[in-house]
Amino acid sequence: MAPGWTLMGIADIWEYEYFEKFATGYLPYNNYTKLGFWMDGIRKSSCKFPVTPSVACNGTNEFTYSDKTAPNPQFEWLPGQPDGIQNEPPDSNCLYLRVSSDGENGVDDMP
Numbered sequence: 746m747a748p749g750w751t752l753m754g755i756a757d758i759w760e761y762e763y764f765e766k767f768a769t770g771y772l773p774y775n776n777y778t779k780l781g782f783w784m785d786g787i788r789k790s791s792c793k794f795p796v797t798p799s800v801a802c803n804g805t806n807e808f809t810y811s812d813k814t815a816p817n818p819q820f821e822w823l824p825g826q827p828d829g830i831q832n833e834p835p836d837s838n839c840l841y842l843r844v845s846s847d848g849e850n851g852v853d854d855m856p
Contacts, residue, residue: 751812751813753784753812754812755785755815755819755820756815756819757819760819764782768780768842769844780844781842781844782841782842784842785810785811786809786818787811788807788829788837788839793829794830794831804827805817805818805819807829807830808840808854822853823853826851826854827852828854836856837856839854839855841853841855
């Protein structure tokens with residue numbers, strides 16, 4: 746990513762649903778079964794392993810967001826996500842939207 750650029754944040758659930766539908770539309774073009782799209786969100790240093798999940802580190806608030814138009818993003822996590830706070834070494838610091846042909850779509854944290 747170019748210096749000074751910001752990845753897109755997801756401001757509300759309607760924007761999330763639009764992004765999910767848009768992303769899912771790419772699956773048939775190359776016979777993909779899964780695709781991922783990077784999005785705004787970097788894990789806070791205070792929410793990395795071995796920190797225990799808490800009110801301060803639980804889901805969306807485990808991350809900082811740079812998109813000023815979406816300071817409090819709303820989206821749906823994949824089941825069991827985010828799980829990076831439980832991983833050693835702590836490397837699941839970025840967010841992406843994963844869409845799949847089986848309909849299991851949502852946000853995940855990964856290296």
